[in-house]
Amino acid sequence: MSTLPSWLRQHVAALRALLVFTVLCGAAYPLAIAAVAQLPGLKDKADGSYVEVDGRRVGSELIGQPFLDSGGNPLKQYFQVRESNAGDGWDPMATSASNRGMEDVVDTLPDPALVKAGEEDENARESLLTTVCARSLKFGGLDGVEGSRPYCTESGVGAVLSVIGPRDATGVVSRPTKVVSINEACPANPFVAEYKGVEVECNTYGQDYSEGQIVPIRGDAPESPAVPADAVTASGSGLDPHISTEWAELQAPRVASARGVPAERIEKLIKEHTTGRSLGFMGEPAVNVLTLNIALDETAPFKG
Template structure:
């Protein structure tokens, strides 16, 4: 005869259920999944798709990484990955995007007093547009091509105006009274001298430009910039290990020159590590940067 009170029986039943489901869900199920993952054809992916070079683990074929020196500068003998917004860059524990959208075009300018003192301003922030412009100019200089692109100034910031004046019912400024280049801090010379007959001013520190209509200016740059879009924008995960064949081709001459190779030989290596569209129709062709760089080290070690 069970002499336990009702409350004790309920707690004992709950404890038995907890132990049973702990064994099933916490022990047996993970072991079963692990066993299946070690089956032929799955083991490499389940173990992280690790890539070995000279007997050491060089990274994962599924996660991008930097190819820079101790100062963070790109190494000329290697192909460079696309930017990453995951943590400090390609951090799988902080996978994610910058969450900045196409309307993020106004910078928060640094305090000129801190700049003069050589100190960073923690409140300063580059807009997504300026980040793209800065990256494009830097890559253009590195690869020896024109790094300009639409909506960027010649100085490499977002070409954006605040047009101040009375507006009509649609919100358009009817007669501009002032025009401010919002991403060019005084005493800079604005990228445009005048806009609709009004002199363009540089932006004073702390000036509120939201009073005007924010107006990006496309400029006269080519519709298709020399620097591809994946070279200046991060992927949604921040971990993308691939670049487009166009970005790889842009870097080929620099890598060939650094390693003393012909452009044709480097092009053949790019082709070898270019994967086609998934199932023949999904996505775009892509080049795995890590595997390409490892192949370069094996076939033509850098002697610099």
């Protein structure tokens, strides 16, 4: 009885293993998972949790979407969702976070010549602090509350100084010789006139202030800002469709006024579209903005 050469037997064994694992991992396992996903309680999420209005899909309960006009401004008759870093914003194919942390407080200012010409400076970059400050003013103004926050200027940028001078043994500038409001481009008036007896200057484009010690200035903003934290930060995925009950309640008077209905009616809808903590103890109650806005259109149509 003839036998196959050892090298050929090895190739045949490898081919058999390939076929077996292709069937198991490439067909049986995916089909089994797909079948489990269709069980009651899982089917809706597995299929995308689509939301339909008059037989037309308008979104997903799991993916946030903006409610803006053609100019990118918030529509006053709708509740607003968190800002997004996913692609160009709320792109489910490009889920992402900004990856900016608490120490990201210094802006890279744009070339004023490009700004004057109406062009975008690709090298310019806004710090996380300035992003938070700007969003706080934006949503504070939208809902008629104070938008100030600690470490933010009145103009909505990070209140940060570059303090230049000799340093002591701990690395702290002991005798400032030059102080620059690093996030305020000239000819702006700095948010503070002086620091430790030295006049504060605006940021002159092209100057190098990297030798300076970065010093954030808290200012006199309240410890608990009127604009909630989720209004000024994006979610980790960039696609979170939920907002805090605190932010929803802040927006309620504006939405009620725009739609010409009592505020109590809007507050009732907020409660109906509030989800509890995951498993009863994780996270905080949240409001699904898409389903809430759909309910608004159904029960209190905008007539503006």
